Amino acid sequence: MSLTPYYNQYHTQDSTNYQSYAVGYYNQSVASQLQAQQRPPVIIAVFGKTGTGKTTFVRNVTNADYEVGHGLTSQTKVVQPAEATIEGRKVTLVDTPGFDDTHLTDREVLKLIADWLKYTYDEGTRLSGLLFFHNISSDRMEGSALKNLHMFRQLCGDHNLRNVVLTTTKWSVVNEDVGLRREKELIQNFWADMISKGSRVDRVGNDAHTATNLVRTFFSNPFFVPQLQQELVDGKPLSQTAAGSEVSREIRKIRAEYKKQLADAKAEMEQARTKESFERAGTAKK
Numbered sequence: 001m002s003l004t005p006y007y008n009q010y011h012t013q014d015s016t017n018y019q020s021y022a023v024g025y026y027n028q029s030v031a032s033q034l035q036a037q038q039r040p041p042v043i044i045a046v047f048g049k050t051g052t053g054k055t056t057f058v059r060n061v062t063n064a065d066y067e068v069g070h071g072l073t074s075q076t077k078v079v080q081p082a083e084a085t086i087e088g089r090k091v092t093l094v095d096t097p098g099f100d101d102t103h104l105t106d107r108e109v110l111k112l113i114a115d116w117l118k119y120t121y122d123e124g125t126r127l128s129g130l131l132f133f134h135n136i137s138s139d140r141m142e143g144s145a146l147k148n149l150h151m152f153r154q155l156c157g158d159h160n161l162r163n164v165v166l167t168t169t170k171w172s173v174v175n176e177d178v179g180l181r182r183e184k185e186l187i188q189n190f191w192a193d194m195i196s197k198g199s200r201v202d203r204v205g206n207d208a209h210t211a212t213n214l215v216r217t218f219f220s221n222p223f224f225v226p227q228l229q230q231e232l233v234d235g236k237p238l239s240q241t242a243a244g245s246e247v248s249r250e251i252r253k254i255r256a257e258y259k260k261q262l263a264d265a266k267a268e269m270e271q272a273r274t275k276e277s278f279e280r281a282g283t284a285k286k
């Protein structure tokens with residue numbers, strides 16, 4: 001019978017982190033290892049605005065070597081699964097681009113997510129959880145953060161909200177009182193309805209320990225089919241799904257805003273022209 005150090009079950013990037021995991025040794029017979037491997041993998045997809053730390057989180061758990069974003073430009077241009085083994089359990093974390101991407105339109109982002117959901121369903125794989133990331137250090141609920149939340153709700157579906165963890169990130173770069181106030185506002189306002197339907201709230205740091213702990217909370221979660229996946233499997237065209245309609249709604253909203261801005265600019269120009277011709281007429285009389 002072999003003795004396995006507990007921390008071996010986690011990623012091995014930062015040896016200083018071992019202390020927090022190395023709680024002891026346990027017996028892991030070949031039979032139990034095989035049993036662990038035979039359990040179905042835990043698949044968790046991560047959503048949220050660009051810069052909320054999705055890629056960093058996935059890297060912290062899996063050691064995947066793809067790039068994280070710097071500044072405001074997004075790096076995640078595809079739906080990117082990365083694997084890890086935690087306590088003998090295979091885990092797949094799925095990184096997604098935000099609905100505010102620098103290089104992709106919202107429609108393109110949705111298409112990437114939809115294609116992945118359809119493909120995995122057809123393959124027979126089922127999701128164990130969804131994470132929605134929110135950067136606690138950003139000072140207000142900007143339009144794009146809200147848009148990401150709306151898109152997320154449509155693709156998840158109300159009846160699946162108990163499989164969701166609403167996760168705040170970047171606590172290390174915010175004053176604690178400010179962070180607490182913002183978290184309270186999210187819980188009482190923007191997330192209240194989702195929480196009442198079963199979503200949990202958690203925080204994650206930029207480290208493997210808290211990231212892995214968050215993943216572990218999904219280990220006993222039953223598999224489920226997100227609304228967008230179900231709609232696609234039922235044969236709905238993407239544009240007619242709830243998430244597809246949400247993208248169209250957003251586009252209509254932006255169009256209406258542009259139209260109004262254009263009308264305001266035209267009215268201003270007209271006013272300036274009228275004033276100018278009055279002034280010219282006044283000068284001519286003199």
Ligand SMILES: Nc1nc2c(ncn2[C@@H]2O[C@H](COP(=O)(O)OP(=O)(O)O)[C@@H](O)[C@H]2O)c(=O)[nH]1
Pocket residue numbers: 048049050051052053054055056057067068069070071074075076169170171172173204205206
């Ligand atoms: N301070 C701090 N920075 C973070 C954290 N998570 C991510 N970052 C930084 O935020 C930036 C964007 O992160 P990234 O993972 O690419 O975000 P994504 O667009 O959601 O995938 C990078 O510079 C990260 O190093 C965190 O928990 N704390």
Ligand SMILES: [Mg+2]
Pocket residue numbers: 054055056068069075076095096097
């Ligand atoms: Mg990313």
